[in-house]
Amino acid sequence: MTETFYDVMRRQGITRRSFLKFCSLTAAALGLGPSFAPQIAHAMETKPRIPVLWLHGLECTCCSESFIRSAHPLAKDVILSMISLDYDDTIMAAAGHQAEAIVEETIQKYDGNFILACEGNPPLNQEGMSCIIAGKPYLEQLKKAAEHCKAIISWGSCASWGCVQAARPNPTQATPIHKVPGLAPKPIIKVPGCPPIAEVMTAVITYILTFERFPELDRQGRPKMFYSQRIHDKCYRRPHFDAGQFVESFDDEGARKGYCLYKVGCKGPTTYNACSTVRWNGGLSFPIQSGHPCFGCSEDGFWDKGSFYDRLTDIHGFGVEADADKIGGTAAAVVGAAAAAHAAVSAVKRARQKGGES
């Protein structure tokens, strides 16, 4: 029988007290409040580590780099105590045949019961051979893993939207995961951003493991808990926007006073992400706080919307209450997303049962 998170943590020398503290921090990271800590603790005490195949297509590895910067939980604890990261070519010890054998083993042992985490995307041009794994197109590895997985996490803007290699004219026909032709229809959660915020990545994993389901998703498949608000809505510089106090050019008087960056191109008003609330690297800062306008790296097609320094021309002092659909094309969850989330619930549950038997 596979042991639970709690077993593993205890047996790895973590005290009960540290364990409970970890659960409280996790609850806080998820924005759930202290009352949820016991629920997380209970989940961790009773569940085995779920296998994860983390595949890399065309990408720059910024998602993995972001992931290891997570402050709560630490990447170390995710890898050692929460998931079983059986394949991730960026950090795995094995290479070549021994690495590829792990994909096969995982499919055999956990068929339909592992999580597929995708970083990057597959190219469709060049017969798929502009991204080669084990002599074959990456596309084949991806499709095979997807066919046997229970659910898919699309890390970052590459997997979610296509990102930089899919920017015009997209010479390799790099294609986001949900648009890959012939991909098995599995529940997909998109965690966009270039990269996504580290604590958002680990919170998504923790949520799925704790509650045995995807968090509630919006119509585009993003977790609402992190992507339902524009950066502008909670920006600490928002009062300057409302007061009409703007940075006119970099390093001017307004820049030194932390005025609003809208006029130098800020895309915060049309970008859905948690940068102004969760912030980056343990809540330390976010692009606007460093004086650079947001360029919307979590939005679909953000590379092809003109210069990052051109100001948005189509917003008119809308309020936070404006309908998301009108601004960014996002919407509240609809039946499809809810169904997908529901499917993922039972997926993860079955994964655990199967894992527990093996």
Place this chain on the structure above:
Amino acid sequence: MTTMQTPNGFNLDTSGQRVVVDPVTRIEGHMRCEVNVDENNMIRNAVSTGTMWRGLEVILKGRDPRDAWAFTQRICGVCTGTHALTSVRAVEDALGIDIPENANSIRNIMQLSLQVHDHLVHFYHLHALDWVNPVNALKADPKATSELQQAVSPHHPMSSPGYFRDVQNRLKKFVESGQLGPFKNGYWTNPAYLLPPEADLMAVTHYLEALDFQKEIMTTRTIFGGKDTHPNWLVGGVPCAINIDGDLAAGAPINMDRLNYVSGVIDRAMAFVKNVYIPDIIAIGKFYKGWLYGGGLSGKSVLAYGDIPDRANDYSASNLMMPRGAVINGNLKEVHEVDLRDPEQIQEFVPHSWYSYPDEKKGLHPWDGITEPNYVLGPNAKGTSTNIAEIDEAAKYSWIKAPRWRGNAMEVGPLARYVVGYASGHEHITEQINRTLRALDVPVDALFSTLGRTAARALECEWAAEMQRYFMDKLIANIKAGDSSTANTEKFDPKTWPTEVKGVGFTEAPRGALAHWVRIKDTKIDNYQCVVPTTWNGSPRDNEGNIGAFEASLMNTYMERPEEPVEILRTLHSFDPCLACSTHVMGPDGEEMAEIKVR
């Protein structure tokens, strides 16, 4: 023909058993390696293939040059920022923009923090498992590990037997769970691993400590650039305005609180490198100092562009704190000048790359480069075009081009920089190298090896950590003198630009010499070319048949078990390959990509 000699002095023999490693893991991006081993398990032929291509330079055509840093930064998220810095330098060079002193100091701190972070993470999380056996660590006596720790690094506070016992217990239970995660299918019974259990336990412990600590190093970039991975940059300076004690300073990007934060991070990074990374390199090096394979081109031909300008806007070699120059034919007595604008110096060749030129006998300078993709396998390749069993290296075999400096295949990276620095008498480099050779009790020739490459990276990390302090002090002194300027925006508006200009920018990325060449026409990018470290190191053969740095370094290496590629991984990892960086493409006139032909 199964044997031949390359012009750069390597005897290739393809008669022995062919070993294929695909994917090569614990690198950035995707790569394949094939070698032939003889009956004595010695590698007698090596073939390195870049197996990904994204076409970023095509995508850059027609864009606003002020945005190029963000696009090129996405070439690589591991060496995040170095492409962005190279890009803003190229655009500033083209447009004749000078940046303020404070911007130079802040950029240097950001670039140095990348060197510190990238080197540390590379050693512990991408490279260490080539030398360190976590399964063997289970056999260690924690008391012996504690004694070893205190002997090699008396100032590191985490050294008690109880501490190591806790880590060992955690590791033990992890292994016993049967879910080995990243350690699964490792080569843990291979005799190539030489550390005693107590050293393995110390190193595995530091693997975890470094994983916790590394996230702190990059927070300097979160302060100055707003986030990490992929902080923000600006043509003309840096985006973070300084306001020390004026109105609304608390909401300013840089204020007293933020400067103090950065300062604290710098101090902790210096301590970690000094008390953990450097002692580990020496301790592990002592057990492996008989394993001196992997020299390759490092004792023959090395190249560095230099970086870290002391004063702003002066990119001449004398003002660069990282050395610049080329050494060829193993003659360390002569360090050649390097000029990135000279069409005769840097040229790229494609006869063995999946691109075509009208005349493939000739190389082309990046200003005049042509790139037309041409994915074809040679007649002796085994398998099919979408299921390659064996590459035919006599034909085209990689998505990486073959750059050459005056016709020479060159190695770049920390070891190349340290060889150039040593040859040109750089004070800090000479001191560091001599100190390390003494500590390991090895001759200077030992430098030209896989281990030398790994050691040079650690020494550079130590130096970079300290130099962050130098530039932090410089920044504070300049602010104190009344200068808080961080950006020059005189030419930020494209209306102020000439119709047609070109520029070149360079940095020393953690993996080696990096340059971008840009042409700007009617305020848009007309052509963008990057020649990156792994293009140099991972280069395939050229028109003359010279092999590249990866291939050369694998030659004549003994493999304990050819089916377990520990030695191949060890040497390739010593370069810290970055494949997403190395594969690029764009014609000078920005032609659309031709359809790739597969036979």
